[in-house]
Structures are given as C-alpha cells and as structure tokens.
Amino acid sequence: MPALSPQAPPDRLTQHPSSPQDSATCDRHYKTLDTTLKRNHYQPDALIEVLHKAQESFGYLEDEVLLYIARQLKQPLSRVYGVASFYHLFSLKPSGIHNCVVCLGTACYVKGARQILDRLELELAIKVGETTSDGQISLLSARCLGACGLAPAAVFDGEVGGKLTAEDALARLQALTIND
Amino acid sequence: MSVKTLKIDGKDVAAEEGTMLLQAAQDAGIQIPTLCFLAGLTPAAACRMCLVEVEGSHKLLPACVTEVAEGMVVQTHTPKLQGFRRMNVELLFAEGNHVCAVCVANGNCELQDLAIALGMDHSRFPYRFPDRHVDISHDQFGIDHNRCVLCTRCVRVCDEIEGAHVWDVAQRGEHCFIVSGLHQPWGEVDACTSCGKCVDACPTGAIFRKGSTIGEKERDRAKLEFLVTAREKHQWTR
Numbered sequence A: 001m002p003a004l005s006p007q008a009p010p011d012r013l014t015q016h017p018s019s020p021q022d023s024a025t026c027d028r029h030y031k032t033l034d035t036t037l038k039r040n041h042y043q044p045d046a047l048i049e050v051l052h053k054a055q056e057s058f059g060y061l062e063d064e065v066l067l068y069i070a071r072q073l074k075q076p077l078s079r080v081y082g083v084a085s086f087y088h089l090f091s092l093k094p095s096g097i098h099n100c101v102v103c104l105g106t107a108c109y110v111k112g113a114r115q116i117l118d119r120l121e122l123e124l125a126i127k128v129g130e131t132t133s134d135g136q137i138s139l140l141s142a143r144c145l146g147a148c149g150l151a152p153a154a155v156f157d158g159e160v161g162g163k164l165t166a167e168d169a170l171a172r173l174q175a176l177t178i179n180d
Numbered sequence B: 001m002s003v004k005t006l007k008i009d010g011k012d013v014a015a016e017e018g019t020m021l022l023q024a025a026q027d028a029g030i031q032i033p034t035l036c037f038l039a040g041l042t043p044a045a046a047c048r049m050c051l052v053e054v055e056g057s058h059k060l061l062p063a064c065v066t067e068v069a070e071g072m073v074v075q076t077h078t079p080k081l082q083g084f085r086r087m088n089v090e091l092l093f094a095e096g097n098h099v100c101a102v103c104v105a106n107g108n109c110e111l112q113d114l115a116i117a118l119g120m121d122h123s124r125f126p127y128r129f130p131d132r133h134v135d136i137s138h139d140q141f142g143i144d145h146n147r148c149v150l151c152t153r154c155v156r157v158c159d160e161i162e163g164a165h166v167w168d169v170a171q172r173g174e175h176c177f178i179v180s181g182l183h184q185p186w187g188e189v190d191a192c193t194s195c196g197k198c199v200d201a202c203p204t205g206a207i208f209r210k211g212s213t214i215g216e217k218e219r220d221r222a223k224l225e226f227l228v229t230a231r232e233k234h235q236w237t238r
C-alpha cells in the first residue's frame, strides 16, 4: 500500500515516467481505459469504476495514469489521489509478480490470522502492503473474503486457501515462486 | 418559510426551518464549541466537538448539521458533554504532534483555545508521536502535518471559496492526511493560486505563512466572511 502517514511527497510528479512496460502494451492499456471512460460518458461519479479498470489493466495506479484519469474526468488531482489512496483494493505502487492476501476479517482474526500475517511479514522481511525487494511477492490484507467457514483464510494468486496455519501459508508462498 | 420553536438550555428559541442547531443557539447567545465548522463552508461534521443532547434521542447529535425541529429540547453544556469534549481534545493532542511552545499559532490557535476552555491541562491518552512531515515547497506558505487535526477546512475553503481544490484527504483511518495535488509538493501544484485562504481557514498552526515564527500566525477570518457574503448575497461589505 502507498505511503502511510504523510511521508515526504515524491520529489516531483514525473509527467512522462519511463514505463516499465513497452509502449505498445501501454497504448493498449490506455485504449481499454478510454473505452471505460467513454462508456461512462466521462462522468465524475464513474471515478471508482475507472480506477478499477485502470488498476486491472496497468496492475497499479502510477501518477501518470491518475493524472490522465483526473484530466479526462475533469476532476481535481487531490480528489483522484484521495479516492485512489482510500481503498485497499487500489495500489499506487507496482505489485509483485505473485500476491498473497491474508484475511483479517473478524472470523479469520479470531482464528489467528494476525499471527499468520506477522509470521509472513517476518519471513518475507516486508510489511503488509509492501512487495519484496526482488519484486516477487506482494503481501496484502483484506477485511473478510466471504469465506469465513474456511477461517483463517488467505488468497494466493487468486486461489483461496483455508484453515491455514502459518506453516501452510509459508508453504503456499514457496510453491508460488517455485512454479515459475 | 415556517418558524420552529424549541428549547435550548432552557431558553425558548425560535428559528427558521432548516436552520442548524449551532446557528439557532448562537442567535440565542449560546456558544457551542466547534472546530471543523467554519461559517460559509459546507459543514463537514468531522470533529464532533459540537455534539449536543436532544431529548428523545439516545444518540448525541452534532449541532452543526442537525436542523431545528418543532418542540425540540436541547442541552448544550451538560457535564457529560463537557467531559466528552475534553476527551475529544485530549485525543486530538495525543494523535498528532502538538508542541505549542514552538508553534506559529501559539496563543492564536483554536485547538489550544478549546483545551483552555475545557480545562484540559494534560492528555490522559498515550501520545502517538506519528512520523509526519513538513512541506515548505510553496514559495509563500508551508504546511506542517504534525499540527493538522484533519478538520478539512482547508480542503473546503480552497474548493468552495477559491475554487481551486488543491487539497483533499488521502488514505484512511489513522493514516489520513491532507494531500496537495497528486501527493505532490504544494509548491508544484499548478492549481494553487497562492490566495492564502487556507492559511486563514486553518484553526491550528498547520498551514502558515513562511517567515512567521512562534506565536506570529495571524488570520484574516473577516476576509473569508466578506468573500462568502459577496458570493452568496452579492453584498460587498469591505
């Protein structure tokens, strides 16, 4: 997840950052975004939906994309940033190749999800919301995945794992990176 | 426009329909403590300083956004309310880094005024000492997030009166902070017209004029009132 408390803002907003993706892919992503914008008639209240689409196609919401969305919807930059940084679902930094979302909803919490997350943070040497320095794994948390019967639950690259112990969770993570 | 009659602190009060309790009380000479409220701006009801007791309601209601109603019986300064207010201020002090001794607004700060009025001399809550930063990239002004109470007055004054919408609230929960542009340094946000309205609106020393030192912050609150009257009533009173 993005910077916590008011950290020093980035040095400057790079208007044209060198994209990690090649420009053709990038163009395709912008086309998808344009389609969504058009379908919503560039209405400001479509902001969340547009951010969703952008996150889906770009993987994360970089400054350049947020700026583009703000201009297209004719919205203040700070409002777009405010909304994008409010929701857990949006990430403002590139995410890892793999991701693991640990549920911290009530049922999972009661069943020890916090301890699982603590353990993963320790083993991966990152905090929740961060990505390992090799760009392999992003560690995230969620409030109730809707799988309370499987508590404590986590999602590994889109696959739900239930009734986990910290060891199970670690093993699942290892499996993710080994299968590359 | 129909008139509603009600009782505030035992006083009979008549107010036009749609008037908020805060205003009705003020017109009757009763001052309810506020922090996020600023006349002329859309109320945000963010600070809960103005909570009052209304007979028949088991919840405390924020006077700044509660409309008067016929037959309402309102208490504004019960010991219970004053206790909550004091706790509220204590929490605000513990949440940020409010070091009055080195603040530009020392002696001229609404948070400090509230603490004094409520007889708060220390906070019963552990201080969080959050790691917050100061942005002095703007050539005339600075923002020190350590002193911000998240009242959103700056956000609203810049959006509603100046029309620039430089500020907004970023993040959520305990990580909330006031953000300029796309989390850019304030000085790099093109939308800012350097009008200084946010300096005048800020109740604490969080937004200040550069070059002012301890206790030197001044606010021209009357300028905001003048602008609001001009805008809403087309009356130029200055």
Ligand code: SF4
Pocket (backbone or CB within 6 Å): B157, B158, B162, B164, B165, B166, B167, B191, B192, B193, B194, B195, B196, B197, B198, B199
């Ligand atoms: S100086 Fe004026 S335009 Fe700039 S942020 Fe403050 S209120 Fe907005």
Ligand code: SF4
Pocket (backbone or CB within 6 Å): B143, B147, B148, B149, B150, B151, B152, B153, B154, B155, B178, B201, B202, B203, B204, B206, B207
């Ligand atoms: S900077 Fe000042 S006006 Fe803005 S939210 Fe913080 S305390 Fe309120």
Ligand code: FES
Pocket (backbone or CB within 6 Å): A103, A104, A105, A106, A107, A108, A109, A143, A144, A145, A146, A147, A148, A149, A151, A153
């Ligand atoms: S609380 Fe974890 S799935 Fe519901």
Ligand code: FES
Pocket (backbone or CB within 6 Å): B033, B034, B035, B036, B037, B044, B045, B046, B047, B048, B049, B050, B051, B062, B063, B064, B065
């Ligand atoms: S003044 Fe009413 S909630 Fe802040």
